[in-house]
Amino acid sequence: MYKTVAESVDTALALKPLVANANHCDVVIAPVFTALRTVADRLEGSNVRVSGQNCSTEIEEGAHTGEVAAFMLRDAGASHVIVGHSERRAHYSETDAMVSRKCQAGISAGLTVIMCVGETLDQREQGNAETVVSGQLNGGLSGLTAPDLDRIIVAYEPVWAIGTGRTATPEQAQEMHAFIRRVFAEGHTATAAAALRILYGGSVKPDNIDGLMAQADIDGALVGGASLKADSFARIVNYGRQ
Numbered sequence: 001m002y003k004t005v006a007e008s009v010d011t012a013l014a015l016k017p018l019v020a021n022a023n024h025c026d027v028v029i030a031p032v033f034t035a036l037r038t039v040a041d042r043l044e045g046s047n048v049r050v051s052g053q054n055c056s057t058e059i060e061e062g063a064h065t066g067e068v069a070a071f072m073l074r075d076a077g078a079s080h081v082i083v084g085h086s087e088r089r090a091h092y093s094e095t096d097a098m099v100s101r102k103c104q105a106g107i108s109a110g111l112t113v114i115m116c117v118g119e120t121l122d123q124r125e126q127g128n129a130e131t132v133v134s135g136q137l138n139g140g141l142s143g144l145t146a147p148d149l150d151r152i153i154v155a156y157e158p159v160w161a162i163g164t165g166r167t168a169t170p171e172q173a174q175e176m177h178a179f180i181r182r183v184f185a186e187g188h189t190a191t192a193a194a195a196l197r198i199l200y201g202g203s204v205k206p207d208n209i210d211g212l213m214a215q216a217d218i219d220g221a222l223v224g225g226a227s228l229k230a231d232s233f234a235r236i237v238n239y240g241r242q
Contacts, residue, residue, distance in 0.1 A: 001032060002228055008035035009042055011230055016046050018234035023047070025220060027237055028080050029227065033068055040077025051080035051114065054088060057101035059108050070102075070109035081106045082222075084116040084140055086159045096139025103140060107148050114153045114222065115140050116201065117180070121160035133176065134183045141187070149188060153197045154180060155222040161202035162224065168202045170211040170218075177217035206235040213239050 003011065008031040019027050030051040031039045040050045056067035073081055083106065084099035099115065106113040117136040119129040133156070141152065156176055161168040177198050185193035200212050201222030212218050227233040 003032065003035065005035045005038050008032065008039050011228070012039045012043055012048065014230035015234060016043065016048055018230060019048060019237045020046070022237050024241075025237065029233075030080075030082055033076075036073065036076040036078055044077075049079045050077055051082060052076075052078045052111075053082050054085070055081045055083065055102055055105055055109075055111075057098055057105060059105045070105040070111055074109045074111055078111060080112045080114055080153075081109075082114045082116065082155075084136070086116060086118055086157045086162065089116075090159070096136055096142075099136070099140040100142050100144075103152065104143060104148075107144070107151050112151050112153060114155050114199070116155045116157050116222070118157035118159050118201070121164070121166070124158070124160055129176070130179055133180065137180060137183055138187055146188070146192070149192055149196075153199060153220075154184070155199040155201045156180060157201040157222065163203070167208070170208075170215050173200050173202065173212060174215035174217055177215065181217055204236060206232050209236045209239040 012029060027047055028049045028051050030053045036050060036052065043050065052073035055070040055073055056064060058064050058067065058069060061069060070081055083102040084094060088094045103113050103115055117133050119132040123129055123132045158168045160166055180198055181193045181196060184196055197219040198217060199220040199222045200218050204221040204223045205226050209221060221236060223233060223236055226236060
């Protein structure tokens, strides 16, 4: 919940030339709902795409005051949507069943869905990290068909490493990413698991992106605070190239 429409546009336009040559990855930004259409219009023709930060569990329009449907995000110019973010799970009581419905809603609308999973500090210290993450992964993807999975990106967010002063090492991140890929392979196919993009989302910054992206199973980053300034986000996008 950052930035007005004008501030969102200014940040997007500042970012645009800084990542114009980033043909090694997809660049997606997720402004607040009120700025989606304006930002998408100003970025038209560029290599920067736009995502919603969340969507309703409901596929069709209806009496759901305060909700935003996935097809409305698509209509506003979004190509992606983030579901199951740790803040949504922690502060708004979102369950795996709700995340699954949001995945289905996003796919139904033609969006690429970025589905978040991750454990808290207590869960990690109790030795339950893998159980929690595998449960979220399987629960969130339940009901999806093989073709649906082509539109899924998984983001691993170790909640204990976000804004706490604690940092997951690249090796810790790689260990969980490899585990997620194994779990996905067990539930689907090895081919689908190899193709799955898994993003890391635990306090990604310009000074740790190179080490993270050197890991075999880290395919990209879900960036929080460091994305609020165009120069820091551009450094992350252009990792290893500056």
